[in-house]
Amino acid sequence: MDRIKKGDSPLFRISQKVMVGGVNSPVRAFKAVGGHPLVMDRGRGSKLYDTGGRSYTDYCLSWGALILGHRHPAVLAAVQKAVNKGTSFGTTSKPEIEIARFIVKHVPSIDMVRFVNSGTEATMSAIRLARGFTKRSKIIKFDGCYHGHSDDLLAMAGSGVAFLPVSSSKGIPEAHVQDTISLPFNDPQTLVHAIERHHNEIACVIVEPVAGNMGVINPTMDFLKTLRALTKKYGIVLIFDEVMSGFRSNLGCVQADLGIIPDMTCLGKIIGGGFPVGAYGGRKDIMKHLAPLGGVYQAGTFSGTPVVMEAGLAALKNLTPSMYKKLNALCDDFVFRTNLDLKKAKAAAHLVNYRSMISIRFSENPVSNYLEARKASSDELYAKLFYHLLRRGIYLPPADLESFFVSSAHSIKEIDALCKALKDFFIPAA
Numbered sequence: 001m002d003r004i005k006k007g008d009s010p011l012f013r014i015s016q017k018v019m020v021g022g023v024n025s026p027v028r029a030f031k032a033v034g035g036h037p038l039v040m041d042r043g044r045g046s047k048l049y050d051t052g053g054r055s056y057t058d059y060c061l062s063w064g065a066l067i068l069g070h071r072h073p074a075v076l077a078a079v080q081k082a083v084n085k086g087t088s089f090g091t092t093s094k095p096e097i098e099i100a101r102f103i104v105k106h107v108p109s110i111d112m113v114r115f116v117n118s119g120t121e122a123t124m125s126a127i128r129l130a131r132g133f134t135k136r137s138k139i140i141k142f143d144g145c146y147h148g149h150s151d152d153l154l155a156m157a158g159s160g161v162a163f164l165p166v167s168s169s170k171g172i173p174e175a176h177v178q179d180t181i182s183l184p185f186n187d188p189q190t191l192v193h194a195i196e197r198h199h200n201e202i203a204c205v206i207v208e209p210v211a212g213n214m215g216v217i218n219p220t221m222d223f224l225k226t227l228r229a230l231t232k233k234y235g236i237v238l239i240f241d242e243v244m245s246g247f248r249s250n251l252g253c254v255q256a257d258l259g260i261i262p263d264m265t266c267l268g269k270i271i272g273g274g275f276p277v278g279a280y281g282g283r284k285d286i287m288k289h290l291a292p293l294g295g296v297y298q299a300g301t302f303s304g305t306p307v308v309m310e311a312g313l314a315a316l317k318n319l320t321p322s323m324y325k326k327l328n329a330l331c332d333d334f335v336f337r338t339n340l341d342l343k344k345a346k347a348a349a350h351l352v353n354y355r356s357m358i359s360i361r362f363s364e365n366p367v368s369n370y371l372e373a374r375k376a377s378s379d380e381l382y383a384k385l386f387y388h389l390l391r392r393g394i395y396l397p398p399a400d401l402e403s404f405f406v407s408s409a410h411s412i413k414e415i416d417a418l419c420k421a422l423k424d425f426f427i428p429a430a
C-alpha cells in the first residue's frame with residue numbers, strides 16, 4: 001500500500017481503539033475506498049491539511065456545509081465576538097432572532113422556523129409535526145434519498161446507508177418502518193398510485209427536491225409538480241429536505257429556483273456556517289401546532305445556541321448574488337467542459353450537477369433514480385479514482401454515490417486541476 005493510501009495510520013490506529021471504527025460517522029471510515037481515513041488538522045479557504053502536513057483541495061467541505069470554504073474571515077470574526085459574550089444561555093438570544101428573520105425573509109415556504117442541532121433532528125421533528133398536524137401516521141419518502149438517521153427514515157436510504165447490505169439499519173423495530181412508504185424518485189405514476197391508494201393515512205411526503213445522497217439527481221418538473229398537486233389535493237404535508245441543497249444555489253433554496261413551494265422545509269449544513277445545526281419551518285398554521293403554541297413536543301438544550309447562530313448568520317450574509325453567480329457559473333462550466341471531453345473520448349463516465357453540488361457517474365447514460373444510480377456506481381472504480389485524485393492533492397468524499405461540493409474559495413486554477421485529473425483518469429491517453 002502506498003504512503004497516501006496508508007494515511008495517518010499511527011494516529012488512526014489509536015482512534016480505532018477509542019472510537020467505533022475510529023470515526024464518529026460511518027461514511028468517514030473509508031470503507032468504500034479502502035485504506036485509512038486521513039486525520040485532519042486544519043483548513044483554510046479551499047484547502048484541508050492533514051496531521052502529516054499534506055494539503056488537499058477539499059471538495060467534501062464538511063459534507064456541503066462550507067460553501068464559503070474553511071475559516072471564512074467573517075464567520076471567524078462573528079464566532080470570536082460571540083464566544084466573548086458567553087457560549088450558551090439556554091434562553092432566546094438576539095442572533096437567533098436575526099437568523100430566523102433572514103430565513104423567513106428568503107425561503108418562500110417558511111413563515112416560522114425552529115432551530116435544532118442537526119439535519120437528522122430537523123427531519124425527524126418535521127415529520128412528528130406533520131403527523132400531529134394531520135393526525136395521520138404514514139409517510140412517503142423516496143428510494144435513495146437520505147434524511148438523517150432517525151428510525152422512520154432509514155428505509156431505502158442513500159448516503160452511507162447505501163453501502164449497508166440491508167436497505168435499513170439493524171436495531172429499528174419493524175413497527176417503526178411499517179408506516180414508511182419508499183417510492184422511486186422521479187416517477188410520477190407510482191406516486192399517483194401510492195397517494196390515491198393511501199391518502200387518508202398519509203401525513204407527509206418528504207423529499208430532497210434535488211437529490212444529493214445517491215449522487216446528484218435533478219428532479220423532473222413533472223415529478224415535482226405532480227407531488228405538489230397531489231399533496232395539496234389530499235391535505236398531505238409536503239416537506240422539502242433542503243439540508244444539503246438549501247442556500248446552495250441561491251437564497252431562496254431549490255424551491256425558489258424551481259418555483260415549487262412545499263408546506264415545510266428542513267435546513268442544516270450551510271445555515272450553521274460550519275457549526276452543528278438544523279432547522280425546520282413552514283406554514284404558520286402548521287408551525288403553530290408545535291410546543292409551546294401547540295401539542296407537538298420538541299425541545300433542545302443547545303437549540304439556537306448563540307455562537308452557532310452568529311456563525312450561521314455571518315455565513316448567510318456573505319451569500320451575495322455575485323458570489324452565487326460566480327460559483328454557479330464556475331461549476332456549470334466545469335461540468336460542461338469535463339463532460340464534453342469525456343463524451344468526445346467515449347469514456348463511460350459523466351458528471352452531473354445542481355450548481356455547486358456535483359457527482360460522478362460511471363456510465364454515459366443519465367441517471368434519474370436510485371436503481372439507475374446504483375447501476376452507474378462502482379466501489380472499485382470509485383476507490384481507484386479517489387486515490388488517483390488524492391495523490392494529486394484533491395480530496396473528494398470517500399464514497400461513491402455522495403455529492404461533492406465547490407466553495408466560493410475555490411479558484412479556477414483548482415477547478416482546472418480537478419478537470420485535468422479527471423481526464424487523466426478517464427482518458428489516460430489524453
Ligand SMILES: Cc1ncc(COP(=O)(O)O)c(C=O)c1O
Binds near residue numbers: 119123268
Ligand atoms: C438531505 C439531508 N437530510 C438530512 C441529513 C442529516 O443531517 P445531519 O447529518 O446534520 O444529521 C443530511 C446529511 O447529510 C442530508 O444530506
